Amino acid sequence: MDVYYQSKILNPPNEERMKNSDGFQPSLIQQNLQCFNSLRLKALKVMQSNALTRSTVSGYSSDLLQNTHQYRISSNTGTGDIPGISEVVPKKIRFLIVSYHSEPICEQLDTSTQMVGSISVSTETQTVTLSNHSEAATQTSYNWIPVATEVSATTISTSIQTSSSEVSDASRSPDSGLHAVSVNGTSSQQQFSEDKIMVNFQKFKDALDSMHESLKASIEQLKQDVDRFANSRSIEYIRSSSDLFDPVNIKYNTPLDTEDWYSAKDDFYSTSTNNYSHDKSNADTPEYFYSITDSSTDLSATSSYQTLESYNSDESEFYSFKSSYESNRSYKSDKSEYISFKSPDKSSTSYAHYYSIDSDYDSSSNQHFLSPTDANEHSISLQQNQDIISSHHTSVDVHYANSSNNDTSSCEHDTINNEDYSSFEKEFDIRNLVTINSFGHFSLDNSTMLSMFGFDPRNSPFVPCGYIDIGHLPETLNSIVLQDIKRSDIRYEINDDNSYNEIGRGSFGVVYLASMKNIKNKVVIKEFHHHGVSWEDIEREAQILSYLKGQDITPNFLGVLTPRKKSRNYSLVQEYYGHGNVEDIYLEYDLPPDAWIIICKNICKSLFQIHCNHILFNDLKSDNILVDLNTLDIRFIDFGMATFRKGMRFEGCSGSLGECLFYAPEVREGCFSTPQSDIYSLGFLFKQIIKRANVYQLFPLYNSCTKIQAIDRPTLPEIMEILDTL
């Protein structure tokens, strides 16, 4: 107590101190906060403009091969069950990860589960389709407007599972496109009774129903706007997708240059993800096509793309595809109009369109021109962007009409075969072009994926959760060189009985107090048990500590101490910090609630910064957080479970984790951890602080952070916002 009150006078407020501290990087947090805020603002704006009063839906997949699924249905009334929260947390849309699987979900299904329904969200067609498989083919489609257009996928398929009888063949097949039991926010389907799942399903349906009502008017409005654009040069765009998700062909009359409206819906992954998320049974239908009709010249052309086969492994992805361009007759290139397909990002442009037929490619604006913009240009060329493709093969079949007439029956024929990795270019005479068909395959390796996306969409749970990739994160931390500490520089503190002064003991080792040459503060030596902890584990923890060094997240990390005897293990050396861990503090000190609130804020701030560095802590509990009672600042220790850029998963030991209640339920069930699972553990810590230190203000936060469904847990910026009001 004394220490605390004294500190209030002697030390500047914690925030000031952090700002002035050398290593602290406010930009990291600020940029991420900006990202969160812009997503939220965008969402709020859409909700307001659509008069969404009750609920809305947003969802996206950030994965090319269905591994990571982002899905959110947020009912604004849904937060009402937490006392006080509905006032504090206004209508918001959160972007939380639901589940993440590195292999097809079917492997995680118990044989006693049966698919009872599926939810498909398609940003391509802007529909949500609910299918209830337990009744005879009930399927309902809803229109929607994606609220977050920065990252969105074409289609997300989500299945609802429940416990009973057999898994259907469709859901077992890795290629079925049905995956991720995300409705409950986790893949822990066994944990829910059938009733509960049906109730949840109903809740989803209700939420979608009301969303549908609210959005209907704005969709109508959108259509009217588009119609208003139509002018005398009537070009008809017929846009369609697979009938599975879009039973209605949308027909719009727009002038050719209304590309903004058109491309607004072409989100980041639209063309690419679209191809991977459909059911195999749909393979005969072109999965993606544009059909363009120019009524003034009677020209029509169709461009289509279809994935024939795709798979991924740890090392690479492989796609085989068929794409074609077909026009009803040769094109009279005396027009200056052009149609452009614009993607917001270079990588998606190359990815989605490199196989399409380009007359021109403007890399600065990322535009592809399907027809020449200049009357004198009569050629188009096939291009591939070499940068992103690590292996490639394409064969192209080209048909020309005889140049003198438009008789397609007497076509000239040209075939290109490309077997090597280099880029190729071939010019065609567009005036007589009738069809181009190309078949091919390409694969992307991991490093290519990283260079394209800035993160590996199959691994990183951070970007989908709203954390941006600031600067260039390294792919791994393996290149960090660890500081070797000289044993002669260390002096262990000795007890009266000549034993080393042991200040802590955990499952992985013993922590001794010592002093070190040239280091003013005391140091701690964390010596790992000889058995059960490998050098690789120790090295990984040390690399994470080095990576976070200087950011005031951990006690100052000094390096690694090599054992003198073979019977001992390596040790990590850190500066001594604070007055004990959180558990020690609530057991030994009687801090007032407002001091605890400050400690909680500091914990959240540090955890947020850990996440901003794309690290998951994975072991958040009271004895892994040290508190300085002078400043009420904190430091995280024990990064033995932490992971960089990816989630952590307990392999096959869900039973033995029964005791570890601070782990999120989805993690206990064997799913990969995410920022949201750290938040569950944070909620569990709040609960302990409430119980041990009587800080009842934290109750609503404990409640929301420990929601069973990861999607229902708040994000760290939201938690910090609430803590600021306490």
Ligand SMILES: Nc1ncnc2c1ncn2[C@@H]1O[C@H](COP(=O)(O)OP(=O)(O)OP(=O)(O)O)[C@@H](O)[C@H]1O
């Ligand atoms: N830098 C430090 N400054 C002060 N005390 C420390 C420091 N590092 C560790 N300790 C003390 O030692 C205890 C055990 O440390 P740590 O959690 O790193 O060990 P562990 O073997 O990994 O434990 P666990 O069983 O939780 O995994 C801590 O709870 C804390 O009380």
